[in-house]
Amino acid sequence: MSDFLSAYSIQNWLESCPQGYLVDTEYGHRPGEREPELLLTNELLHEETLRATVQLVVGERCALAASSGLINAAPDEGSKRFLATQTVDEARHVEIFTQRLYDLGVAKAELESTIAAYANPNLVKFAEVLLEKVDRKDFVAGVVGQNIVLEGMAFSVFEMMHAMNADMNPKFAHTLTGTIADERRHVGFGENRIGALIRSEPERRPAIERMQKEMSYYMLATFADAFRNNAAADEFRRVERELTGGTHAARWQGVDLAQMEPEAMEEVLADTVLKEFKVRLGRIGLEYQTPVRP
Amino acid sequence: MSPPAASSASIAEVHVEVPPPPGMRDPLEQLADGETRARRRYVLTDTGFDEVPKAFRKFYRRWGGESDVLEPNEVLCPVCKVVIRSSRELRVGDRVYCMPCMSRLVVVRGANGLEGRTVF
Numbered sequence: 001m002s003d004f005l006s007a008y009s010i011q012n013w014l015e016s017c018p019q020g021y022l023v024d025t026e027y028g029h030r031p032g033e034r035e036p037e038l039l040l041t042n043e044l045l046h047e048e049t050l051r052a053t054v055q056l057v058v059g060e061r062c063a064l065a066a067s068s069g070l071i072n073a074a075p076d077e078g079s080k081r082f083l084a085t086q087t088v089d090e091a092r093h094v095e096i097f098t099q100r101l102y103d104l105g106v107a108k109a110e111l112e113s114t115i116a117a118y119a120n121p122n123l124v125k126f127a128e129v130l131l132e133k134v135d136r137k138d139f140v141a142g143v144v145g146q147n148i149v150l151e152g153m154a155f156s157v158f159e160m161m162h163a164m165n166a167d168m169n170p171k172f173a174h175t176l177t178g179t180i181a182d183e184r185r186h187v188g189f190g191e192n193r194i195g196a197l198i199r200s201e202p203e204r205r206p207a208i209e210r211m212q213k214e215m216s217y218y219m220l221a222t223f224a225d226a227f228r229n230n231a232a233a234d235e236f237r238r239v240e241r242e243l244t245g246g247t248h249a250a251r252w253q254g255v256d257l258a259q260m261e262p263e264a265m266e267e268v269l270a271d272t273v274l275k276e277f278k279v280r281l282g283r284i285g286l287e288y289q290t291p292v293r294p
Numbered sequence: 295m296s297p298p299a300a301s302s303a304s305i306a307e308v309h310v311e312v313p314p315p316p317g318m319r320d321p322l323e324q325l326a327d328g329e330t331r332a333r334r335r336y337v338l339t340d341t342g343f344d345e346v347p348k349a350f351r352k353f354y355r356r357w358g359g360e361s362d363v364l365e366p367n368e369v370l371c372p373v374c375k376v377v378i379r380s381s382r383e384l385r386v387g388d389r390v391y392c393m394p395c396m397s398r399l400v401v402v403r404g405a406n407g408l409e410g411r412t413v414f
Contacts, residue, residue, distance in 0.1 A: 007396045015347035016394075181345045181394070184374035188395025191373050195414035254360055279372070283412055 005078025008189070013085040021181050028096040028178045033171035035103050038239055045239065048232035050104055054118035055222070056097040059154060062127035064090040066134045066146040073137040075197075082189050086147075089182040096175055120225050122294075126150075126218035129211060140197055141208050147190025148280050149215045155183040156273045160265075163252035168240065187280070195284035205286055213289035216277065220270055221294040227266035333383040336367045343376070346393040353379050354394060369410045373397045384408055 024031070039049050067086040074080045098111065106114050130145040158180050165173040198204065227233075240248050240258060250257040253272050257265055278288035341355040355377045357370060364370065367380045374395035384390070388401040390410060399410035 007393075012347070016345055020346070020348075021344045184345065184376065184395045188373050188392070188397050191412060192395075192397055192414060195412065199414070251359070283372075284414070 005076060008078045008082035008085075010081060010085060013185075016185075017085075017089070017182070021178055025174070025178065027099040028092070028175035029171045030174055033174065035100075035171060036169055039169070040105060042235065042239070044232045044235045046104065048230070048236070050101065050106070050114065051118045052226070053097055053100050053104065054115050055120055055123055055226070057094060057101065057115060058119045058123050058127065059150070060090055060093040060097055062130060063146065063150055063154075064094055065127075066130055066142060066150070069131070069134040070139060070142045070146065073134070073139040073142060075139060079139075079189075079193055082185075082193075086186055086189070089186070093179055093182070096179075100172070100175070120222050122218045122221035122225060126215055126222065129215050129218065133211065140194060140201060140204055141211055143190055143194050144208050144281075144284075144286070145211055145215060147186050148194070148284075149212055149219075149277065151183050151186040151190060152276050152280055153219055153273050155180065155187060156269065156276060158183065160252050160257070160269055160272075163250045164257050166250070167248055168243070191280060191284055198285050202285075209281075209287055209289045212277065212281065212286070213291050216274065216289070216291035217294070219273065220291060223266050223270050224294045227262040227269075230262045233262045333385070334366065335382050336365075336380070338379055338381055345376075350393055354392075355379060364407065366408075369399070369401055369408050371395060371397060371399065371410055373412060378410065389413070 022028070026032075035049075039045050064087065067083050067090050071080050071083045071087065074083055101111065101114065102108065130142070130150060133141040133145055158176050162173050162176040162180065165176070198208075237258075240246075248258050253268055255268055257268075260268070274288075274291075281288045338352040340352050343351050343354045343356060346354060355368075357375050357377050362377070364377065365379075366383045368377050369380075369384055369390060370377055371392040371394070374392060374397070376392060376394045378390050378392055378399070380388075380390065384401050386401055386403050386408070390399050390401060391397075392399060392410070397410075398413045400413050401408050402411045403409070
C-alpha cells in the first residue's frame with residue numbers, strides 16, 4: 001500500500017503536467033490560437049458556444065470545491081497530496097474555460113451574470129448532490145462522486161468535444177487535450193484509492209450507490225437539455241458543410257458525430273458514460289444503479 | 295532445398311533468444327501447452343506521448359480506439375485507455391504499471407487478446 005500511495009507525489013505531477021503536456025501552452029492551448037471567427041460573429045453559434053462553455057465552468061467549479069474540500073477528509077498523506085494536485089488541476093480548468101468565455105467576448109464584469117443565465121439547473125443539482133457529501137467530510141462517497149462519477153462524465157464529454165473540434169476549432173481542441181490528460185490521473189486515483197478503501201467499509205456501499213444513481217439522473221437530464229431541441233445544431237451543420245464541403249468527419253466511439261442528429265449524439269454520449277460508470281464501479285466493488293431516463 | 299529463414303526482425307523489434315540457466319525456468323516463459331520459448335524483445339521509441347516524465351514516455355502511447363491493434367508487447371489500461379508498452383513480449387500473469395493514471399495491472403487473457411486488470 002505504501003508503494004501505491006507514494007506515486008501520488010507533487011514531483012511526479014510536476015514532471016508529468018506543468019513540465020510535460022502543458023509546456024509552452026497558454027490557457028491550455030498553443031500561443032496565438034484564436035476561436036474561429038464564425039463563433040464570434042454568428043449570433044446563434046455564439047450563444048450556443050457560450051452556453052456550452054458555461055456548463056464546463058460550472059462543472060469545473062464543482063470539481064474545484066470537491067477536490068479542495070476532500071483534502072482534509074483524506075485519511076492519509078498520499079491522498080492529501082494527490083488531492084492538492086487535483087485541486088490545482090481543477091482550478092486551472094476553471095480558469096481556462098473562464099478565459100474561453102472572455103475570448104468569446106464576455107466582459108469580466110458580466111462573468112457571473114452570464115454563468116447564472118446559462119447554467120443548467122440539472123447540472124447545478126448534480127453538483128449539489130456531490131458537494132453535500134464533501135461538506136460532511138465523507139471521503140469515500142466524495143471521491144466516488146468526484147473522481148468516478150463527475151470525472152468519468154467529464155472524461156467522455158471532453159473526448160467527444162475534442163473529436164468534434166479537432167478539425168474545426170484547434171484552439172479549443174488543444175485546450176481539451178490537456179484536460180483529458182488531467183482526467184486520466186483523477187479517474188485513476190478514484191478507482192485505485194477507493195478500490196482499496198471500499199473493501200474495508202462494505203456497509204457504505206448502498207448509500208454510495210444511491211448517490212451514483214441520483215447524480216446519474218441529473219447528468220442525463222443535463223445531456224437532454226443540451227441536445228434536444230437544440231436550435232443551433234442545424235446552423236453548426238450548415239456552417240460545417242459550407243467550410244468543408246461536407247467532408248468533415250468527427251469519429252468517436254465508432255460513429256461519425258458530424259453526420260448525426262443531436263438526439264442520436266445524446267444517446268451515444270449517455271450510453272458511453274453510463275457504460276463506463278458500470279465498468280468502473282464494478283471494478284471497485286460497487287453495483288451500478290440504473291438511473292431514471294429523463 | 296534450404297530450410298526457411300528464421301523470422302526476420304524489423305527495425306523496431308529485436309528477437310533475442312536467452313537460454314535459461316541450467317535447472318531454472320521462468321514460469322512466465324511457460325506456455326499453456328507446456329511449450330516454452332523465449333520472449334521477444336522490443337526496442338521502444340518515443341511515440342509523442344507526453345503525459346508522464348520524459349524517462350518513461352516510451353512505455354506508453356495513445357490508444358487509437360476499437361480499431362487499434364495491439365502488439366504482443368502492449369496492453370490497454372482499462373482505467374485511462376492508454377496503451378502500456380513493454381520492452382518484452384507480455385504474457386498472462388505479468389504485472390504492469392500505468393503511470394498516466396497510476397494503476398497497477400495484471401495481464402489477463404480477454405475476448406480480444408491480452409488485457410490489463412486492475413489490482414487494488
